[in-house]
Amino acid sequence: MKELDPNMGDRKNCGGSSPDDLVFFVNGKKVVEKNADPEMTLLTYLRRKLGLPGTKLGCAEGGCGACTVMLSKYEPEAQKLLHYAVNACLAPICSLHLVSVTTVEGIGSVARQLHPVQERIAKAHGSQCGFCTPGIVMSMYALLRNNPTPKMAEVEEAFQGNLCRCTGYRPILEAYKTFTVEGGCCGGKGRENGCCMTNGKVEEEADADSAPRLFNPADFAPLDPTQEVIFPPELTSLSKNQKTCLLHFRSDRAAWLQPANLDEFLNLKWKHPDARVVVGNTEVGIEVKFKNMLYPVILAPAFIPELHRVTHTQDGIVFGAACTLTQVGEVLKEAAESLPSYMTQVFVAVLEQLRWFAGQQIRNVAAIGGNIMTASPISDLNPVFMAASCKLTLMDKDSTRVVQMDDAFFVGYRRTMLRPQEILLSIEIPYSRKQQFVSAFKQSPRREDDISIVTAAMSVTFTPGTCVVEDLRLSYGGMAPTTVLAKNTANKLLGRCWGENLLEEACSSLVEELTLEPSVPGGMVKYRQTLTLSLFYKFYLRVLQELGGQGLNVEEVRSDFQSATEIYHQEEPSSVQIYQEVPQAQHADDVVGRPMMHLSALKQATGEAVYCDDIPLFENEVYLALITSSKPHARILSIDSSVAESSPGFICCVFAGDIPGSNTTGIGHDETVLADRQVTCVGHIIGAVVADTQLHAQRAAKAIRIQYEELQPIITIQEAIAAKSFYQPIRTLKKGDLEAGFKQADHILEGEMHIGGQEHFYLETNVTVAVPRGEDHEMELFVSTQAPSETQSLVAMALGIPANRLVVRVKRMGGGFGGKESRTTLLSTVVSVAAHKLGRPVRCMLDRDEDMLITGGRHPFYAKYKVGFLNSGKVVALDVSYYSNAGNSRDLSLSVMERALFHMENSYGIPNVYGRGFLCRTNLPSNTAFRGFGGPQGMMFAENWITDVAQSLGRPADEVRRINLYQQGELTPYNQVLEQYTLDLCWDECLSRSQYQQRRSAVELYNRQNRWTKRGLAIVPTKFGISFTALFLNQAGALVHIYKDGSVLVTHGGTEMGQGLHTKMVQVASRVLGIASSKIHISETSTQTVPNTSPTAASASSDLNGAAVKNACQLLIERLEPYKSKNPKGLWEDWVTAAYFDRVNLSANGFYKTPDLGYNFETNTGRVFNYFSYGVACSEVEVDCLTGAHKNLSTTIVMDVGVSLNPAIDIGQVEGAFMQGVGLFTLEELHYSPEGVLLSRGPGSYKIPAFGDIPRKLTVSLLRDGAHDKAIFASKAVGEPPLFLASSVFFAIKDAICAARAESGITGPFRLDSPASVERIRNACNDRFTKLCHAADPGTFRPWSVQV
Ligand SMILES: Cc1cc2nc3c(=O)[nH]c(=O)nc-3n(C[C@H](O)[C@H](O)[C@H](O)COP(=O)(O)OP(=O)(O)OC[C@H]3O[C@@H](n4cnc5c(N)ncnc54)[C@H](O)[C@@H]3O)c2cc1C
């Protein structure tokens, strides 16, 4: 680090030449930090230094909201308090001087008192795994601190920066609707039909009003804003009496200087031209964390009034460069509401961009100047500022200059014309003039909190009284290394009349002017080019409409074109949940069938629930960071750890030679714990570095240098097919006579489709803490895993010790979804080896980018099919070949493929079928289990060919589906009889609840009336087989202890990952033992209580563990029976005491194995599944054909979960799985480079569904009276089956695209790969604009990303 001048500037810092004390408050307590490290974030400080683990780490990049806290500060100038939510993962602690921090622990606790925000999310079932919950609670809390009665739209806005992977969002919104003006509870008296909280009653839902509710708002404590934690009075006086002097904090690597005034700031920048100015740190923080940038001097202008000032001038509004985006939005909104609209066109355009700019936590700290100065080519604001010719004031110590923001301002990728000594002082956003029209557009993969693909702003000024263009500025982001002005096009159009000829010329000119290289970063070349035209077209129509409105003689905007001009708006979400209440005679203590709250929900909402990384540090504990391969396929020539070894905090490296046992690992025993000589994917774990802290370990790991000899990799399925790179065996499943089937068919159709993979994106990444116990190689492992026993086995193998020396403990996971079924051992084995080597506790929690890189996800699938069908639509023959991208090891790929084959006909009875499954061996990280486990992929192709059949026959798809739907008693391709069949009931109920036929007519009418937006509708069934397909896994154990006081401790083999398994198990035990659930506790899952457990997977955990718990409880009840008979009026505690004194064993071990299973692929005989879960969904969407964006208008789901054990949990599973499916089929795209490098490694580039993506109307009905006798208390598995129902959204989109294509005269089947991304949708909506843009021929260039 450069030696700093002790005086730093012209003035002395507050503490002389030594660093200042950083003073801030956390939950009302004063913190004085004498050694504030400029590189430390608030999140690390809270979790590690203050021991406040309630605030979670989900991504470290501001993209998930798990780390949300509220900051409050006193503004001496305005004499007011400011409360705002921020991402603690991006907030440097040095930015917190004289700030009050409120974390989830600070607002309430289970022991003390719950805050209503905590209570309501828990009781309304809005917390499943709970890892997102503290962040969501704090976003809501901050909103209510500013506005105790918000509107629903404001609640949705407050959550733009929060993600949840479990709940599907509906219950969270519903919980918090109770705070809003629209939804505040009336206590059951407010409306005609009872309580207003029967949310979103739809008229057509005849029985919805009488449906029981999942929670009762009348139970909620009221919100009393007067009871909120007060702002620390000492902080008010400290803020008022703040000394005006330079603040200075420093570590051995960096200095943070906070000048007291503008002069000082300019002087410092003069002295340290390389210093980084930091305001919100939302850009710099990312650079430091993910791009390894080191900024030795940081200048923070937090106290400089000129940079925070807002001034209204004659020409517009001047914003100091450090004004936050929230502040800018508020000022512009007020101006837009109070000034004549002709003056505020630019303001409105900025507001439109701000609406979709990040989430509130980011907007609350990110500065307008930070956005400009980052100079990102996809900045959302810069195009508007350029189109509006905003003026920027630049300053250095000696001079001030005012420049116009045009294409001279950005001089290259992320570079501006500013000299190193200069700073940006302010920006003036001008008033618009009469005859000027301005619009701004942003197109991103997801609407909320996403980075643009293309962003644009356009401004046109007409000669007064005419439609002749006098001035035109077209500004685009995402089309070059900087934001650009399409000057040639604009010049060509000057003096031209706004009309069709101008449009045509604009389009042909834009295509020439805004070109992209075929291999441009970000890819999507054709789509991005098309967007430049489509967005201009939208602008063209809007202006045409305005000019027409002014009575000018311009072409009229056709009524069916109007919807293309509309600004995006969403309806308020509404929902209905329908389930069957328990019989009235059911005993009050018997909680089976009741919507009991998740047992950890309250603790999750207060931050008291302990996740693996929340376990306090052990004495002597050290941290581990992984060393991974940067090559997809290579020989390791050498590893140089010398630099790492001399880095601060370094303790040791761990490589293959350190493994005391076997380096062979993995489900298929075909992997290495640590790569030895060869790597087979980018992200392959080669070794690890152990150091005193996480930061030191990570820095040292990055300093390891590895030399490789590269070998030819295979990355994609197509490459694997060409190279015949397959794992064996190639599975086949055959029934009937295929040849005869095709002969019988009136038509034969062939097709193909690719389904992309999916990242699990559990909010809690992989984590292991390994604690050696010092004797006999004993070790205790705390792991976030779905498979404790598998972890135990593989760690024992690696350490070369018997399994009985290891205890694997799992309290809870912050989500799993299959991602923690087998791949967690990648980390836990390495951490254990390190702990074994050092004899010290070792911890590692993967960063989000590492987790995404290393641990694999859902298998991408490609299928080719040939289908024979009759004129009636009845399918008589199916020949299908599946190819999955298995990656660099077998892992669970064969079982995943088998499940795909077992679901290849989805719900349709096809007499002649032949399916083959190829596992492509590639150089990608091994893909693995993911909710649905190949089933969704298998069924997706089925729904695709059935849609093709309907389209080729010109018949409604729902009719063709119905004709082919199975009947009771039919045989599946694997010869299993369909008994206790309820799919037809689900289908009929879904048709009627969704009012399918009326909707269909309405959609058709809408599509006739709208050219550029189209609606689509689809109804899709699912049939999901329940059981592990590997026979031996269909077993479970339980251990139930009754203590002398009558309390009961249940342990079983399943793990809790948010799905509510422990809650359901307590319900089961409560029924069998006949006691209140409050007497029963489940503490954790551990290998020392129940051994040899199957992973918590395959949706079967309630069935298997429930039966084992039931078995154990029955044994205990039998043992207690004599004491009950002797004392029938006695209490439970009396019988327990009596039995104890009579020396009765009050501990019982329960066991269960699913009967009658056992399938043989060779003979196609034996039962595969215990039973099937059925469901049907109907979805309606609206597609913007010009941009490819879509809205999920409505979804109706009917799901057969048998007799629900817990309707609140089951509906939560249905909705959560559905939304994960919505992500899979419409949104989530993993981008890999042709060399197999994963490019999308965090929430910034990988988009899971957000709050705004839920269907605006969502009805979930659990099928009533589902007769069934195969699982515990007639319930059915629910974890995975509903996921596939999200394909109804995909096929509704496809339906809408059909309508769009029909406008261009194109009919018949077409290929639409999954996910139906904005790019794919837009490109499929073939029209005059897509035809102008051409993609380069594949093979003629190196693409940015490839379809794997
Ligand atoms: C989760 C997330 C979502 C985001 N979403 C969006 C989005 O939707 N649209 C979008 O456009 N951007 C987005 N961004 C990018 C970023 O938030 C913005 O660019 C933001 O405005 C940066 O402001 P800041 O104050 O945080 O900048 P900082 O990180 O503090 O600084 C950014 C850069 O600006 C320089 N700088 C700041 N002020 C001055 C000044 N007065 N003079 C000279 N240089 C200065 C800094 O030195 C630094 O180089 C997102 C970022 C994150 C993390």
Ligand code: FES
């Ligand atoms: S951890 Fe901070 S936003 Fe994800």
Ligand code: FES
């Ligand atoms: S409950 Fe939201 S991520 Fe699990």
